[in-house]
Amino acid sequence: MRPPTSWTTPPDVVNRLRRRWESGAFLSAYATGESFDPVAVPIRGPKPGELATQLDQVRDWARRWSHAESLRVEYKTIGGRLVGTNELPSRAWVDDYETLWRLLKVTWQVERFRELLTISQGPIADWMRANPMKVLGLEGDWERICTTVRWIVQHDRSALYLRQVDVPGVDTKFIEKHRGVLAELLDGLGLATDTPRSQFALRYGFRGKPQYVRFRLPGRDVAGFSELTVRTDEIDRPPSGITTVYVVENEITYLAFPLMAGSMVIFGSGYAVRRLERLPWLDDIELIYWGDVDTHGFAILDGLRQRFPHSASMLMDRETLLGHADHWATEHDPNNSYLDRLTTQERELYHDLIEDRLGEAVRLEQERIRFSSIERALQR
Numbered sequence: 001m002r003p004p005t006s007w008t009t010p011p012d013v014v015n016r017l018r019r020r021w022e023s024g025a026f027l028s029a030y031a032t033g034e035s036f037d038p039v040a041v042p043i044r045g046p047k048p049g050e051l052a053t054q055l056d057q058v059r060d061w062a063r064r065w066s067h068a069e070s071l072r073v074e075y076k077t078i079g080g081r082l083v084g085t086n087e088l089p090s091r092a093w094v095d096d097y098e099t100l101w102r103l104l105k106v107t108w109q110v111e112r113f114r115e116l117l118t119i120s121q122g123p124i125a126d127w128m129r130a131n132p133m134k135v136l137g138l139e140g141d142w143e144r145i146c147t148t149v150r151w152i153v154q155h156d157r158s159a160l161y162l163r164q165v166d167v168p169g170v171d172t173k174f175i176e177k178h179r180g181v182l183a184e185l186l187d188g189l190g191l192a193t194d195t196p197r198s199q200f201a202l203r204y205g206f207r208g209k210p211q212y213v214r215f216r217l218p219g220r221d222v223a224g225f226s227e228l229t230v231r232t233d234e235i236d237r238p239p240s241g242i243t244t245v246y247v248v249e250n251e252i253t254y255l256a257f258p259l260m261a262g263s264m265v266i267f268g269s270g271y272a273v274r275r276l277e278r279l280p281w282l283d284d285i286e287l288i289y290w291g292d293v294d295t296h297g298f299a300i301l302d303g304l305r306q307r308f309p310h311s312a313s314m315l316m317d318r319e320t321l322l323g324h325a326d327h328w329a330t331e332h333d334p335n336n337s338y339l340d341r342l343t344t345q346e347r348e349l350y351h352d353l354i355e356d357r358l359g360e361a362v363r364l365e366q367e368r369i370r371f372s373s374i375e376r377a378l379q380r
Contacts, residue, residue, distance in 0.1 A: 004054075007061055008043040010068040013092045014103060016041055021104055027113060027132040030097055039094045040074075048078055051086060058088075065089040070103040109136055116142050123188045124149065134181060144169050145178055149185050157205040175200075211275045214267040217242075218259040232278040239264060244286040246314070247273060247304070249297070250366040258375060273300055277307045290314040293321045294363030295335040298342060298350045305341040315369060315377050318349050321358070327368035331361045 017039065020026060029036075043065075046058050065073050076090035094100045101107045113136055117128055124146060128135050135142055144167065151167050163172055175182065183197050186204050195203040202208045214229040217239060238245070244263040248254040254267045266276070268291070276282060289304055289311050291297035297316060305311050336354050339347070352358055 013041045024133040031129040036097050041092045043089045045088050070099050162201045162206050216265050247289045249291045287311045288314050292365050294331045299335045302339040302341045321364050329363050331363040
């Protein structure tokens with residue numbers, strides 16, 4: 001006979017204690033050596049009026065409590081004139097850690113956590129005590145995680161890529177999978193730089209992936225090549241004779257861009273244009289940016305000017321936009337941030353685009369501009 005749902009049953013108490021277990025509170029207290037503070041869980045039972053009307057259910061419910069394993073049950077007197085007084089459960093107690101582990105059937109997890117804790121020390125062990133459930137969730141990999149942390153601590157990483165971490169059973173996929181917990185452990189050991197966690201290798205002193213710049217030159221001006229892709233940290237000066245640099249967003253436009261003597265064109269590739277910040281020699285070069293005539297194009301231009309304030313723009317004006325109305329497209333995710341490095345004319349056009357004064361989410365993509373317009377702009 002099933003008791004009313006408002007009456008507490010032994011499984012209800014177990015579920016309540018399990019939620020606290022899953023928070024890590026019990027295991028953290030145990031791991032830090034805290035003595036066990038007996039836990040009491042109130043038991044909701046039948047009201048006096050229910051004793052007479054549901055006597056069989058009351059008896060069955062009370063019998064369940066008399067057979068509840070690993071719980072010390074406290075009773076209280078309830079009853080009255082019609083059914084007399086009765087001793088019914090009022091509170092369930094757990095008196096020690098071992099009883100709690102047995103009740104929740106987590107003895108093996110506790111033993112496994114103790115085993116993992118014995119192979120750790122210092123800040124790592126402190127982190128484990130504060131985050132026991134994370135450790136148990138990773139128990140199969142935890143020893144390799146700790147070994148990886150120790151390897152990183154013991155090696156000079158300034159000349160190493162993350163791929164060179166040499167721990168049995170650990171590769172870059174393992175590190176990527178456990179990047180979050182590794183970051184917390186390494187931060188606790190004071191190994192972090194100011195680099196964001198999203199750039200894991202750089203944050204912990206490893207070499208990052210190199211950045212590249214792709215550019216074209218008139219003819220075959222560099223070692224017989226007309227186009228090169230080189231590492232930004234290895235191009236420390238402009239190619240000989242170059243006085244003007246164009247930055248172009250669209251790849252096919254970049255490839256077709258008509259170059260004159262003394263000029264070169266760089267493939268900007270959207271917001272990746274920020275990699276040009278690593279080319280300080282652009283400070284002394286005429287630098288011209290050409291992007292899409294849309295809100296993001298102006299945002300990229302504004303960002304470029306943060307590092308190179310002398311940058312000019314090309315074909316990003318009202319005349320170009322209105323002259324290609326048949327080629328307008330829709331900008332699906334417009335930018336509306338404040339840009340304070342645009343010229344007056346650029347800013348006015350930017351606000352016209354934000355406020356849809358020319359049409360809804362208007363944009364003119366670079367590849368839709370007539371090639372004759374490019375040639376005229378370059379001649380000017």
